[in-house]
Amino acid sequence: MQTILSIAIDALAFGMVLFIICIGLSLTMGLMRVVNLAHGAFAMIAGYIASYAARDLGLGYAASIFLAIIGTIVISIPLERFLYRRIYGSPELTQVLMTIGLTFCVIGITNYFMGPTLKIIPLPEALSQPLDVGFRTIAAHRLFVIACGAAVAGGLWYLIERTTFGIKLRATVDNAAMSDALGVRTQVVYAISFAIAIGLAALGGVVGAEFLPIEPYYALRYMVTFLVVVSVGGAGSIPGALIACLVLGFVDTTGRYLMPDFGNFFFYAAVILIVCLFPRGFLGRAQ
Amino acid sequence: MHIMAQAGTVSAMPDAKSHLWRDAAGIALISACGAAGYWLFPDNLALLTRIVAVALLVLSIDLVVGYCGVATLGQAALFGAGAYAAGIACVNGVTEPMTLIAIGAIAGAAAGLLMGGVMLRAHGLAQLVLSIAIVQLFHEAANKASAYTGGSDGLAGLMVSPLFGLFEFDLWGRTAYLMGLVLLLLVFIALKFVVASPFGMLCRGIKQDPVRIRAMGAFVFPVLLKMFVISGAVAGTGGALAAVSTQVVGLDSVSFELSANALVMLVLGGLGTLYGALIGTVIFMGFEHVVSAFNPFHWMTMVGALLIAVVLAAPGGLTSLVGKVAASRQGKP
Amino acid sequence: MIAGKRILGAAVSAMLMGSVSAYADTIKVGIIGPFSGPFALQGKNFQAGVEAYMALNGKSVKGHDIEIIYRDLPAANPAQSRALAQELVVKEKVQYLGGVYFTPDAMAITPLLSQANTPLVIFNAATSAIVNTSPLVVRTSFTTAQTTNPLGKIAFNEGVKKAITVVSDYGPGVDAENAFRKAFEAAGGQVVEAVRMPMNTTDFSPIMQRVRDSGATGLFAFLPSGPPTLGFVKAFNETGLKKAGIKFYAPGDLTQESDLPALGEAAEGLKTSFHYSVAHDSPENKKFVEAAVKAIGSADQLSFPAVGAYDGMHVIYKMIEATDGKQDAKKAVDAVRGLSWTSPRGPVRIEPETRHITQNIYLREVAKDADGKYINKEIQTFPDQKDPGLATQ
């Protein structure tokens, strides 16, 4: 029982990290129809900014997160304006080519300026303590991550289901031409959605740094994982992404506990099974 | 009506002939480039052989992506199946190079059958993810079966006997390169026939609109599966060539990275033309080689910049650029 | 007399000139390593080691200028490795090959050596069997078995009777698992469970849960240097295993110096065994570190591959000295069989039979130095360790 609880809580934390990072990618892929393989690169940039802010500028954890999100969005604006806008509506493979190119560039430049070593983002005292939760100790940070994930899921749900922006966004996604005709400024909706997606990547990159450490190859190393999670959830669906992250987080964590030697087999076999059962992902939109 | 049909057949002849001439010229050009590579870079034959092996992989991706519209990021599973099959056969005493290539092609085709059978159950993004999952499983399997594959240490100690009992696979790599080049040409010619066959036309149709193809009374799944098998044989040939020429097989040959790189080369060169696959491979690998020798520490940024530049300047790949230039020339009075 | 002297002088100088034109050409050395990609830091360390050696010992041997040609091999890729080696030999006409970070890459090169008449000096690749694949291979790094071996005894002597091994699931990981099990069981301990985890594992909590459930009091771990080590060490602490008093042993890959600033506090007190610590206290090492830091640009980035490269260059210089610039791989390798010298890591010797380096293995502990920087502090020395991986074959 103790072991099951313990595994469950680890799976939950890992799943939530995946969720925070991937939900942004799910939005760009599902809503804007851009296969943005450079998504992880933005999470990585945020990690570097946060690490720089915390270690070299001496800012606190919260301030570092804030600065990282803002900084990453600022960096993404010219990229959206000059690169991404040209590939909205392009064939998927063209988008793949360009975003891979962008990822390569980000890696090369990061490597040059920040060096190839691991960067850490020091946690505040409160989060770095192991916390005794009765049946085991757990890093307070993990609970924080779970809370962050829940907050992101709730916030996004509210934004999309309960605000005027959400209405415009859903309308634009269902029928861009019609929304345009009805006076929705779809370009602006796209730009804001892109910024939100990048902001979420940034948040995920920083709070997830304990799981996925920040180094230049971050952007490539986890590209596949992110892509798989988004597809399994169904691009564009928040609950879908949440379910996918939790299920895959659970499969991964349990697999690694029960049969660590075959951890990857479990994960990818689960992916194949899910994709065959739900060809559009758990909650993907019909084409 | 009878007269019209007559006129039709008469006019069909020069059309077919001009195609034949164009293909002959293309194949002559490829042979010339291959020979030029041999004479101009006699010291880089190992690299050139590697380009040939990867070109086979890229061609095989073109068959499924460019001609059938099935997106895959897992083609290295088929390349690796060919490489490991040839490698394991060689370690177990089958050392005749052409036999090894044939074994690789068969193993690749079998892996293609398996992969197609799974991947064709889904569409679009889900299909892409299936391909990734499959190549990762192959990778894991190769890592786990280290008794046969050497695992992460690689399968080393392939002693390939001389080609036709005459030509050794030596340090200078002449035999390997020339054998690879001839293989590439043969495969290329064979694929030219494949894509020009009714089957090839059917695939092009499926890529554009499977519903229309079904309304024509043709099944889609078996056609795509067949193409997967052909594609697997081509990729397996490439893998076997890599194994024979380098005498070692590593886990990288079944990696996601190799699959992704090869897809990037294809998109770079241009989808749906066999020439695009070759051009993309040569440009990407050549560029990578030159830049990484020139500055091994920062070539990644430059390769990335190249990819972005190509998307901005020639979204349809480099071959589309050639088409554009030709079109603008024709447009001039 | 004066005239005679002049004539003699002219003759001597003519002879010298002659010999110069005959021998004092440039000798090229090709170095293959991961200079870009996820392992770029290790490649940079290769380069730093090479440059440090040349800065301290000159850029020529017996009047032969040495030119280094670097070739980038970002990740394990035997086919490309072979292509690069072939190009270095055939096109660049290098007389010596060096470097090589990964085992499969080395395995791809060794079949070429006798035909190329070129020795290969391995700066890192750590699987025992490499040296058996060609008589022209010399290794100046270590093998996983070699650095792991002493840990079995140490663990047992510290009171660990039951241990669990956790290794990354690839060649060196399996080597480490076997070496530890053998040494630990020989000492009288019992390995209760052996876990192999996939290379791409990022969340180690479930593994730690398994360690806890196994009932072992000691944990032996092997992970390749790089990002995951951080997560592993943190997970060990955060899941309360450290507090529960479970003892943690690992070869030094886990706490390589370039990862220490990131590992920091989390790794404090961690005991690892390895052939080299940047903090090794000797005049040779001081000189080496100074020169290597200058070459690499930052003290934080210097790590063990640099010393493998440094000693590799020493071996290559000795080979050039012995052959006087002529390309004779067999003679070159024969010249360094049994060669011993004082390396920055301590006294070392090339075994005449195996051509692998025999060296001290140190037990080290992660601790703060006087400046508050984390170092691997050597606390115990196991002198003259051969490669047990080879001995068993």
Next chain:
Amino acid sequence: MSDLFRVENLSKSFGGLAVSRNISLSMPEGERLALIGPNGAGKTTFVNLVTGQLRPSAGRVLLNGGDVTQLGAVRRVRKGLVRTFQVTRLFSDLTPEEHVTLTVLQREGKATRILSRFRGNTHVADEVHGILGTLGLHEVARRKVGQIAYGQQRLLEIAIALALKPKVLLLDEPAAGVPSADTPRIEQALERLPPSLAVLMIEHDMDLVFRFARRVVVLAAGEVIFEGGPSEVAADPKVREAYLGNYAHARSVA
């Protein structure tokens, strides 16, 4: 039971919404039937149900007395039940010649051959040019479909269908979107359809319907509300109500 083609009580609903209700009709050899109805009456759904693109919720489709309801779209085509599409579905970078050649090869079971040339077969070429000639497409036979006029694309849809040598042909609005100047060419093509072929045509152009059809079926809200000769249609009160009511409704929305 001697009918070539029969539909019995065909029904389809999406969720709770019934789009086809109990549709029954039959066609003998050589039939020329027009299926008309206001927008949203479920005409294209009907074609999709009959040809196997959609699975019916209930009912049967019979061809030559055999039940084909459980067969997929491809098998039905092979049994001679062929359709055209309301919005043309053609391959923009292939030529009409290539479209029809591919279709003929498919019919002959040669389309999946790898070891033969696409253009190698003279008797196929003869047949292709025969079909293209009948439909007046010989001039554009070598042009890419993306570059030929829409009216010609519609004709090509028919050419593809004919190349399958169908027994029953379902034409989904063959004249939709064609400039009125080109309509006569379509009409001509329809007149030349093989006499034994049973043809069901969905069409909005009433002139075309009246000239072409010997029998008319009117569909409204998924139901058959009229079946009879062309001359009786306009007089039927139910038809008038369906059309005019719908027309008035459509206007108020616009």
